[in-house]
Amino acid sequence: MEILxxxxxxxxxxxxxxxxxxxxxxxVVVIPLLAIGLGFDMRYAIGTALVTSIATSSGxxxxxxxxxxxxxxxxxxxxxxxxxxxxxxxLIAVYLDKKYIAVIFGCVLIFSAIRxxxxxxxxxxxxxxxxxxxxxxxxGCYPAANSKIIDYKVKNxxxxxxxxxxxxALSGLLGIGSGAFKVLAMDTVMKIxxxxxxxTSNFMVGVTAxxxxxxxxQRGYIDPGLAMPVVTGVLSGAYFGSKILPKASxxxxxxxxxxxxxxxxxLMIYNGLTDKM
Amino acid sequence: MSQKFKNKIDVYTGKLLRxxxxxxxxxxxxxxxxxxxxxxxxxxxxxxxxxxxxxGVSENLRGISGIVRGLLKLDGASVIQLGIIVLIAxxxxxxxxxxxxxxxxxxRQYFAITVTVLIIIIINMIFGLH
Numbered sequence: 001m002e003i004l005x006x007x008x009x010x011x012x013x014x015x016x017x018x019x020x021x022x023x024x025x026x027x028v029v030v031i032p033l034l035a036i037g038l039g040f041d042m043r044y045a046i047g048t049a050l051v052t053s054i055a056t057s058s059g060x061x062x063x064x065x066x067x068x069x070x071x072x073x074x075x076x077x078x079x080x081x082x083x084x085x086x087x088x089x090x091l092i093a094v095y096l097d098k099k100y101i102a103v104i105f106g107c108v109l110i111f112s113a114i115r116x117x118x119x120x121x122x123x124x125x126x127x128x129x130x131x132x133x134x135x136x137x138x139x140g141c142y143p144a145a146n147s148k149i150i151d152y153k154v155k156n157x158x159x160x161x162x163x164x165x166x167x168x169a170l171s172g173l174l175g176i177g178s179g180a181f182k183v184l185a186m187d188t189v190m191k192i193x194x195x196x197x198x199x200t201s202n203f204m205v206g207v208t209a210x211x212x213x214x215x216x217x218q219r220g221y222i223d224p225g226l227a228m229p230v231v232t233g234v235l236s237g238a239y240f241g242s243k244i245l246p247k248a249s250x251x252x253x254x255x256x257x258x259x260x261x262x263x264x265x266x267l268m269i270y271n272g273l274t275d276k277m
Numbered sequence: 278m279s280q281k282f283k284n285k286i287d288v289y290t291g292k293l294l295r296x297x298x299x300x301x302x303x304x305x306x307x308x309x310x311x312x313x314x315x316x317x318x319x320x321x322x323x324x325x326x327x328x329x330x331x332x333g334v335s336e337n338l339r340g341i342s343g344i345v346r347g348l349l350k351l352d353g354a355s356v357i358q359l360g361i362i363v364l365i366a367x368x369x370x371x372x373x374x375x376x377x378x379x380x381x382x383x384x385r386q387y388f389a390i391t392v393t394v395l396i397i398i399i400i401n402m403i404f405g406l407h
Contacts, residue, residue, distance in 0.1 A: 040323035062295035206368035220333020224357035
């Protein structure tokens with residue numbers, strides 16, 4: 001048991017670091033580590049990953065707010081979509097075979113990974129915001145690396161809201177934060193700067209995951225012997241991640257982010273095809 | 278509303294998240310130390326169980342009442358579960374906190390948005406109870 005604790009703790013550090021840097025949440029590393037690396041039941045992996053996502057999200061969000069990058073209004077508005085989507089996802093999870101869900105999800109993720117890696121730096125300097133964004137008071141500003149304050153306008157609120165509903169449904173279905181979709185909705189569709197997107201996504205993941213985590217706790221999927229070392233490891237890792245983010249460049253983040261979702265997608269498809277879900 | 282007030286809300290929200298995580302982490306580590314002594318040398322079985330068969334942690338670690346009973350006996354596993362409940366409650370409290378903050382700020386639009394999020398979370402929890 002002591003050796004398992006050490007392995008889980010180190011895995012947690014890695015998960016927390018990557019999760020807070022990319023806005024993906026810690027589940028991306030925790031699920032493969034437990035389900036494939038250690039051969040544990042997928043349900044324990046999902047339960048532990050959910051708790052991990054809450055820890056990374058809350059831990060890193062606290063630091064990001066101080067750095068004044070997160071846009072709380074955008075986060076709160078889009079949480080309507082993610083939490084409503086999570087209810088829907090949990091409902092269809094009862095009727096749909098997880099095998100098919102895993103394969104479909106994996107395919108969609110590969111698509112977004114390729115898009116993310118190939119995409120050139122988006123120009124966010126365009127000064128026109130959508131009327132809805134104006135009305136909802138969503139436009140904001142954030143401090144850039146060279147201590148300049150950068151203003152940004154939000155576009156296509158309805159489009160972003162729809163993708164967020166899908167992101168919420170996927171987290172209700174699979175027990176992950178689905179930060180990948182959250183970032184995609186904000187960065188690509190709503191034209192919110194990448195750093196604001198990742199931090200706001202990170203800020204939101206905890207709320208969506210908390211709602212599902214209660215369900216998983218009642219079903220007995222959250223095991224204290226797994227959760228303790230993973231969560232403490234994740235918090236240490238997330239702390240380092242949040243220290244590095246304000247200094248890291250958007251390009252490097254995007255590449256890291258792309259590689260992460262690509263490996264996640266391959267894993268999901270593999271699991272679905274080999275009936276491991 | 279003034280920028281100064283907005284900044285204050287951000288600072289308090291950040292504090293709430295940080296203390297929630299710190300308290301949860303403290304409880305979890307304390308529980309972990311107890312757990313290591315109580316379950317020393319035992320290797321729990323986490324191997325896959327076919328779908329439909331009984332699965333999961335023991336009944337007493339799944340609900341508040343069982344966990345409280347375990348806490349009174351200083352059971353390490355129950356103490357860890359308490360830490361996890363605090364962790365789960367942290368973002369939910371954050372939403373409730375933001376609702377109050379928007380109310381004080383007299384931002385009716387965002388007060389309504391935040392309350393909607395809270396209601397959906399509660400519905401989600403109730404749906405999970407079947």
